[in-house]
Amino acid sequence: MTEPTTAPPEDAEGAEQAENRALLALALEAARRAGALLRDGRPDDLGVAATKTSSIDVVTEMDIAAEKLITGFLSERRPDDGFLGEEGASSEGTSGIRWVIDPLDGTVNYLYGLPTWAVSIAAERDGVRVAGVVEAPMRGETYHAVLGGGAFLGERRLRCRPAAPLEQSLLGTGFAYVQSVRAHQASVVQRLIPLFRDIRRGGSAAIDLCDVAAGRLDAYYERGLNPWDLAAGDLIAREAGAVTGGRAGDPPSRELTIAATPELFGPLQALLEEHGAWHD
Known part of the structure; x- marks a missing residue:
């Protein structure tokens, strides 16, 4: 009689890690597209009248447009996932994966033309963060990480600073x-x-x-x-x-x-x- 076989735990872990990397790949592409939208769509004179309501409205519109781009891109590829976004994207989903999105972190910097703003996208599995991307277009930098796989700036592995008083x-x-x-x-x-x-x-x-x-x-x-x-x-x-x-x-x-x-x-x-x- 042939005994039933079950996949060893490491196979399940390997499959989960492979899915995490697939989630990261989607986050990288979504963040790249949203970053390009925000960078290329920002009017050159936006910060000239930074206190005017019209300028604030433009930033809000760009913020919302970037979130819609991200959620639309991810929904097409993973329709069963949930979302939590700064600009109102909120759904539970049924897959156990939830995307946590800040389409424009650093809005005042963006308004004034300062380079320190970013698109932030993370994927959670059952409440645990498993992949994350921070795209900083004006710094030309993409930070990313997968749970258990290290953190990177582009291709360069990151380490925090050595001990200092x-x-x-x-x-x-x-x-x-x-x-x-x-x-x-x-x-x-x-x-x-x-x-x-x-x-x-x-x-x-x-x-x-x-x-x-x-x-x-x-x-x-x-x-x-x-x-x-x-x-x-x-x-x-x-x-x-x-x-x-x-x-x-x-x-x-x-x-x-x-x-x-x-x-x-x-x-x-x-x-x-x-x-x-x-x-x-």
Whole structure:
């Protein structure tokens, strides 16, 4: 009598990893197309009257158009997947895969003609991020990662910076647009800045997280991020060897997001807790 055979666990793992890479390939192409749309469709004089409603409307229209491009591209190829997007894309799907999309991270930079803006796309399987892309067209850079497969800038594998003491570390952060919240965030920075080499504010959470992965920042933290702001960048940072989290024992969240070299994560988390960086 022939015994029934079952695939060994490693075969299932291999199939899952192959699907993750297929998801990454789709995310790379969708991000490339959306990045080109945003780069080539931006009027040259958009930032001249940056306070005018008409200028803001153009940015919103580009944001929505980029998200529609991404969701349309992915839906054609994977119609059973779900979506969560900054501009309203939301569906559960039936495949267990959900795409988390920020079509334009760094909208104020985009409005003013600054290069630090990006398209961020992550794929989650049953709530676990398995592939992520951050496309920064004006920097000519594409960051990407697959769970368990490392993080890359183009073809170059990324590693976060080697250990450095607090006073020799470069820290990134961001600020909310609500004035009362910004005032508290500024008071936290005031306490932190004497302890670090310096502090940077880039204006795109997705790129800040990738800069930790690439060793351009030793650490980064921010309060107020949404899932689409951090989904791809968090995976890329972790796959580059960084530690990410929120308050002690918590994952990155709207309350607090931290990414840092392994040696710096604990001390930074303790400082942020001490100074109340997790509340307004």
